[in-house]
Amino acid sequence: MPELPEVERAVRAIRSRVDGRAIAEVRVLHPALARRLPPRHRRALRGDRIIGVDRRGKHQLFRLQSGRTLHVHFRMTGWWQFGRPRDALPEHARAVIAFRDGTWLAFEDPRALGSIALYERDVEPSLGLGPEPFDRALTPARFRMLLAPRRTPIKPALLDQRMIAGLGNIYAAEALWRARISPFAESSRLSMARVSRLLAAVRAVLRGASGARHLDAEQRFAVYDRLGRPCRRCGAAIQSVGQAGRTTYYCPRCQSR
DNA sequence: GGTCGCCTGGTA
């Protein structure tokens, strides 16, 4: 699930539960997770304490009392499950942070594509991210400058985290539909007016994401996963196309190049 | 940019 709104929600759900808790041990339950969190790093985490959790784009940064940082990325299917001593671990728990008081935080991730990694004291992970979408310093003019060097279709450009941090395949498509911009429009050639519309659309889509969460895909999205269904604006059949290895959904009639 | 690999599970 996780694009920016979902990662933000995940962080909010656990922040108050893990803040201040001391780590008893970190267990890895799937070999894919061990690649970036080897046994010596797991051992080194014992006794440390979580003092805060930050989000940047889709990344999570657990700040530790030692000055180190635990970096977490959900990728496609990651999620947190917080548990009490007697609770059963979720079926697809891939790693577990067990606290001294018996509570635990399980990294649930069916596809096991997510990652957890430890960064040494005072080493800030370099994530290569552009501005946060709601950063006030992100003006239409700045957004346009970010998009200007990219001579690619706008849809794949939006998935590049150096443009805006936290956009993913779904909300990029939704924002383009909302801004009435074709996913094929060339990034560098978007007019100021369209860039401005796009930025507003990105923000509106991300803001609306949390509220619509309980709806099914058909209700929740304007284009995503709605192949062949009528466009909510003009009634044309929604189409899909492969772009940069991902599926893009769009309205062929009211999203112009 | 495109394409592949990483992983597993759900669905046609």
Add this chain to the structure above:
DNA sequence: TACCAGGCGACC
């Protein structure tokens, strides 16, 4: 059984 999946880094 085959294909697809909300991510992303490595490769060409």
